[in-house]
Structure formats: structure tokens, C-alpha cells
Amino acid sequence: MTPEDLVLTPKGVRFMGRQFPCTIGRGGLSRDKREGDGATPVGAHRIVGMLYRPDRMARPAKWAVPIRPGDLWSDDPGHEDYNLMVSRPYPHSHEVLRRGDPLYDLVIITDWNWPRAERDKGSCIFLHRWRRPGFPTAGCVAFRPDHLRWIAGRITSGTRLIVPG
Numbered sequence: 257m258t259p260e261d262l263v264l265t266p267k268g269v270r271f272m273g274r275q276f277p278c279t280i281g282r283g284g285l286s287r288d289k290r291e292g293d294g295a296t297p298v299g300a301h302r303i304v305g306m307l308y309r310p311d312r313m314a315r316p317a318k319w320a321v322p323i324r325p326g327d328l329w330s331d332d333p334g335h336e337d338y339n340l341m342v343s344r345p346y347p348h349s350h351e352v353l354r355r356g357d358p359l360y361d362l363v364i365i366t367d368w369n370w371p372r373a374e375r376d377k378g379s380c381i382f383l384h385r386w387r388r389p390g391f392p393t394a395g396c397v398a399f400r401p402d403h404l405r406w407i408a409g410r411i412t413s414g415t416r417l418i419v420p421g
Contacts, residue, residue, distance in 0.1 A: 261418050262411075264296075264420065269407075271410075272410060277403075278397050279386050279389070279391060279398045280396075281396065282393070299419055300419075303365070306365065309361040313361060324354065326354070328352055328353060339369050339370050339380055360385075366383070378395060383397050383398070384404065385401045386399060
């Protein structure tokens, strides 16, 4: 582990000498992540991307990519686009990235099961804002909005999310 890693601990995520409360998947931690299990996968996951809603916030980092109307994330393990960003129209199972609520206004993307996704190993693990403190995710790691923005402005190409098992 390095100081630039985001390290999940029992008290939250430690990053750059600070501790941030967070929530994880409703299925707890898993060494055998499966699509739909609600678990957060154990391991060292590289940060590979950042998406944001330009109609709701300023660009959080120079390398952040805007979420546009029609942007989706495929979570259909039977389709070749599984665990990739796709666009509408997309008739297969997916998550809407440009949501009505603020949950995905800022999304940090990890390399979990990416870029060559294995069927049923689970679609991407994001870092995003939480619904409320203590409310679990579907497997992602979620933060208070101001903490997520602070983290987003300081991660680098070498940053990893470390989820100890």
C-alpha cells in the first residue's frame, strides 16, 4: 500500500492521512464476487476513470469525463458490452448513469472485472455518493458528497482502492 491508495478499514476509507466514513455493499465483502450479490469485492482495484454531471457540478479533475444524456453502464453478463459504458438505445440490462437523483453525479470507476469482463463476476465497482449514512450499496463504495469531491480532486493514475479480506 502507498499513501495515495484508498484503504477500506472498519472505520471507513483512509486516504492521504484522513479517514472518510463510507458505506459498502449490502452483501458485505466477498472474495468470490458475483453479479447481483450486492457484495464489495476484496482486492486492490486500480482507479481507471471518473465521470461527472457537468449540469450539476464543475469538472472535479482534469481527466474527468462528462456524463451525457443517454449514457448507460451495461450490467448484462450475457452481452458483449458487459461492464462497459454504453449509450441509449440499449435493450440489454444496464444502469442509467445520468440519474434523476444525485447518486451518480460524480462516479470514480475501478478496474473491477474490467476491461475484459468475466461473465457473472459482477459489473463495475464505483465510488459514488451515498444515499445516506449507513445505507448499503449494490457493491460499490459510497461517501458523503463533499468527501467524494475532496477525494476526486486528489486521486492520481496510481491510486488504488484497497479492500482487505
